[in-house]
Amino acid sequence: MPLASAPRLGVFKMSAVTGGFAIAVSCAPAAPVPSASHGAHQTPAAPAVRTDTAVRINTTAAPEPAPKDMVWIPGGTFWMGCEGCGMPDALPSHVVEINGFWMDRAPVTTAEFERFVKATGYVTVAERSLDAKDFPGVPEEMLGPGSAVFAPTSRPVPLDNPLQWWRYTPGASWKHPEGPSVGSAFRVTVADRADHPVVHIAFEDAQVYAKWAGKRLPTEAEFEFAARGGLDRNLYPWGNELTPGSKPAANIWQGTFPAKDRGEDGYTGTSPVTAFPPNGFGLYDMGGNVWQWCADLYRPDYFAVLAAQGAVARNPQGPADSFDPQEPGASKRVAKGGSYLCTDQYCARYLVGSRGKSEVSSGASNLGFRLARNRSAVGRGAADR
Numbered sequence: 001m002p003l004a005s006a007p008r009l010g011v012f013k014m015s016a017v018t019g020g021f022a023i024a025v026s027c028a029p030a031a032p033v034p035s036a037s038h039g040a041h042q043t044p045a046a047p048a049v050r051t052d053t054a055v056r057i058n059t060t061a062a063p064e065p066a067p068k069d070m071v072w073i074p075g076g077t078f079w080m081g082c083e084g085c086g087m088p089d090a091l092p093s094h095v096v097e098i099n100g101f102w103m104d105r106a107p108v109t110t111a112e113f114e115r116f117v118k119a120t121g122y123v124t125v126a127e128r129s130l131d132a133k134d135f136p137g138v139p140e141e142m143l144g145p146g147s148a149v150f151a152p153t154s155r156p157v158p159l160d161n162p163l164q165w166w167r168y169t170p171g172a173s174w175k176h177p178e179g180p181s182v183g184s185a186f187r188v189t190v191a192d193r194a195d196h197p198v199v200h201i202a203f204e205d206a207q208v209y210a211k212w213a214g215k216r217l218p219t220e221a222e223f224e225f226a227a228r229g230g231l232d233r234n235l236y237p238w239g240n241e242l243t244p245g246s247k248p249a250a251n252i253w254q255g256t257f258p259a260k261d262r263g264e265d266g267y268t269g270t271s272p273v274t275a276f277p278p279n280g281f282g283l284y285d286m287g288g289n290v291w292q293w294c295a296d297l298y299r300p301d302y303f304a305v306l307a308a309q310g311a312v313a314r315n316p317q318g319p320a321d322s323f324d325p326q327e328p329g330a331s332k333r334v335a336k337g338g339s340y341l342c343t344d345q346y347c348a349r350y351l352v353g354s355r356g357k358s359e360v361s362s363g364a365s366n367l368g369f370r371l372a373r374n375r376s377a378v379g380r381g382a383a384d385r
């Protein structure tokens with residue numbers, strides 16, 4: 001197995017040249033914004049309001065009673081992408097049309113995931129050992145169960161090396177979000193994190209859960225349409241101001257990343273999934289808190305390919321293959337929403353039109369998921385618009 005696709009080691013890709021662990025800056029946990037100053041990011045100006053007859057939110061009511069804790073997303077036509085964000089992979093903005101679908105109102109919680117594990121006995125990727133034969137040269141301590149855990153630095157640091165604030169932590173998993181040395185498994189999971197999003201979820205984990213739940217991962221286009229909450233080309237899922245009325249709208253980072261999070265929004269780690277107001281569609285945590293897997297493979301040029309076709313992109317499913325020039329050889333899927341580690345100094349992926357990506361076998365302490373569902377056969381009789 002090529003090292004570049006080493007399960008669970010995407011953040012800590014082995015460097016055959018140095019014998020150490022190379023920087024894999026493309027990790028979804030906190031992908032830096034490409035810019036000249038260590039990922040520094042300037043919040044773009046609010047886009048000009050444009051009247052555009054192509055933009056439409058479908059008005060048909062939900063075609064059937066809502067499944068538990070799901071919201072009907074009516075579908076429609078919208079501008080997808082992030083103009084002026086300094087993120088080339090989120091350009092160009094292009095018109096996308098999607099059908100209506102059901103969306104989980106919030107990310108899957110730790111308590112929900114625990115029910116799944118109890119029902120199925122499922123063991124997540126982070127909880128499995130790797131076979132040393134497949135990973136020659138990888139230190140033994142990294143072959144046991146574990147995952148990437150964020151660790152603040154003791155002082156401000158240049159933002160060019162994520163390994164300064166990510167630790168490959170033996171024993172870290174959804175049961176032990178900071179690793180087994182922090183509290184007991186059950187206390188952390190059930191008492192403290194039950195209503196927080198489950199984390200340390202690899203793409204495979206999300207897929208298996210989805211099959212069990214009779215749902216599926218949303219496409220990237222579905223996620224972005226849903227995240228926009230009916231707003232046209234706004235910067236965030238809740239509007240164009242990061243903190244409208246000086247009230248925090250999402251769980252992100254305040255302070256100097258990655259040294260000191262002042263936690264002015266009430267949280268320095270994950271937060272309960274309904275801690276912040278829902279967006280216009282009634283969806284919680286569509287920006288901030290944790291990254292969320294989408295079904296699409298990741299390529300930075302996908303939007304350019306769609307835009308070059310000239311027509312409205314209808315229900316795009318992502319490219320046929322994955323390629324990330326920052327980490328060639330790694331298989332990546334799209335993740336959306338940013339996380340509690342995002343700040344305007346770094347990442348800024350709470351910008352609703354921005355994109356993230358993650359190596360499919362690598363979880364992290366800020367990576368979770370939520371699910372979508374097609375309308376049922378009964379509901380399918382209703383028109384989309």
Ligand SMILES: [Ca+2]
Pocket residue numbers: 251252253254263264265266267268269340
């Ligand atoms: Ca926060």
